[in-house]
């Protein structure tokens with residue numbers, strides 16, 4: 001029996017003609033360009049299986065790299081599912097970083113270079129890249145760097161190194177932090193001069209040095225080239241220039257290189273991925289083959305058609321027409337809620353109804369969005385799995401400010417706390433006054449003490465007002481306390497001014513404030529509020545242990561790449577979130593925002609909901625476009641002759657027609673759910689109410 005037939009029997013997947021061609025083309029360069037859900041990862045796995053089982057290639061001779069550790073794990077898992085009983089030794093799937101690190105280690109060993117990693121677990125902690133950059137920023141500006149600024153700086157550095165930007169070109173790289181270039185230069189110098197014996201290395205340096213090793217150490221290069229007869233890379237649209245070059249060096253001179261990519265899913269260009277290099281494949285390998293896979297196996301026709309038309313607004317792309325033979329499915333829902341809480345409540349209500357919760361994903365652009373969802377889920381006792389655990393929200397300056405306002409209200413003599421907030425409320429306190437208070441130390445109410453000093457006329461009443469406000473705060477519920485902080489003490493205005501002055505992202509800061517208000521709503525005391533924040537942080541951290549459980553997945557759009565779910569909720573699709581203000585001003589960023597939205601949509605198999613809040617005027621400008629694309633032909637259910645099934649019709653042995661799965665017989669009915677045995681799709685379980693409300697079933 002031929003390989004493909006055997007694989008169909010053991011995995012249930014019969015590859016299509018293009019996929020088969022991609023598997024059979026083992027020798028020479030191949031670029032496999034493909035649409036979402038077209039089976040890139042499936043084909044790559046089948047190809048590796050083919051190399052092992054049919055061509056009898058040793059697993060150690062295959063270099064299989066992917067973009068992230070999570071993607072490498074997913075790929076290894078899928079490979080295990082397909083081939084666990086067929087191959088004795090698995091292929092190692094690794095990230096390009098871990099691969100590069102192996103090269104660097106042998107390179108440095110040969111050159112007797114000591115090195116220290118300054119990312120990951122670093123001891124002492126001040127040697128960590130983040131700490132070093134914070135210090136270098138302070139040295140340069142005399143100020144403390146904010147989290148947002150630090151992120152911009154780190155992104156700038158990654159971009160420069162991954163794109164192999166030469167020093168004389170640095171000023172051309174955009175960064176919201178104007179000191180970025182100077183700090184980058186100082187950072188490189190600090191690493192070089194740290195001590196004579198040791199080289200400091202960050203993760204991006206691994207790539208730079210690995211490439212240097214391949215260029216300058218012929219022995220290392222030859223050894224790798226000899227070892228790897230076949231080189232395959234998945235998600236290659238996210239590889240940076242230096243990463244592409246490393247892979248290409250190792251694959252040469254045989255060039256048995258299979259590059260799998262979808263330029264429309266390239267969403268890491270902001271930190272240096274280089275899809276342009278990929279698109280010049282033919283000029284690098286004139287004899288190379290390019291295969292295009294556009295049949296989507298994952299999603300309903302509705303989703304495929306809308307996503308396919310949406311992505312065409314981008315100009316910088318390979319022309320592809322994604323299509324599917326899947327059923328039309330159910331309409332895409334686009335909803336805009338007045339209030340964010342209402343939106344979250346709506347998502348929770350529908351998630352609660354789901355039996356198969358691991359087929360549900362809640363996706364968002366920013367990690368901050370996750371906090372409100374986690375809060376709501378925890379209140380409802382719904383467990384979840386988080387794809388990426390980012391707890392920066394709990395240490396963001398807005399969160400810290402609010403907690404400090406509350407803390408200070410308990411003891412207005414705590415000048416050490418006041419120091420962090422005195423410039424963020426409307427008492428117009430001066431630096432000198434704060435300095436004087438700090439010298440005086442903790443004690444009586446700071447405002448009362450200031451009243452005894454020489455004050456500007458306008459300060460007298462302002463300080464009294466501030467004292468009254470702080471005296472009130474600790475007797476209020478957290479929600480009311482935040483209103484006093486925002487309005488009476490003018491924190492919201494101060495926040496806007498601070499963002500304006502320091503070039504910080506004001507929308508991000510307001511999002512955090514709004515999320516904090518949401519969390520505060522269900523709490524009675526300020527202590528309860530602070531404890532709640534701790535609980536949510538710990539819940540998030542614990543959520544990684546729910547992997548594989550029957551729980552919904554929470555993820556950013558970025559981290560959801562490569563995944564698929566029956567139901568996908570894309571939340572917080574608001575103006576200035578996707579696309580952001582910066583995206584609006586830059587055509588390249590705008591195209592990336594479009595791709596990000598596209599990646600989100602194409603994660604859904606059947607059910608896709610696009611949700612925003614703040615009313616239609618606040619919704620993402622992508623949503624009106626999507627609404628236009630939801631033409632009646634793509635969204636309405638195919639016409640069915642029978643009458644819609646009502647609750648009382650849902651009885652065992654009744655034959656029904658489902659709009660997607662066709663004719664079937666109800667075989668089991670429980671209080672909320674029922675099981676239907678379909679003629680062509682086997683047994684499926686449904687929520688009764690959902691089927692009835694949506695009119696998904698008709699009587700036969």
Ligand SMILES: Nc1ncnc2c1ncn2[C@@H]1O[C@H](COP(=O)(O)OP(=O)(O)OP(=O)(O)O)[C@@H](O)[C@H]1O
Nearest residue numbers: 014015016036037038039040041042297298562563
């Ligand atoms: N020939 C095929 N026949 C039936 N199903 C297939 C076939 N090829 C792939 N699939 C199914 O299609 C779905 C998508 O496949 P896969 O995840 O490999 O796509 P992908 O191109 O890597 O997707 P993305 O780029 O969106 O992450 C999977 O459920 C897979 O089992």
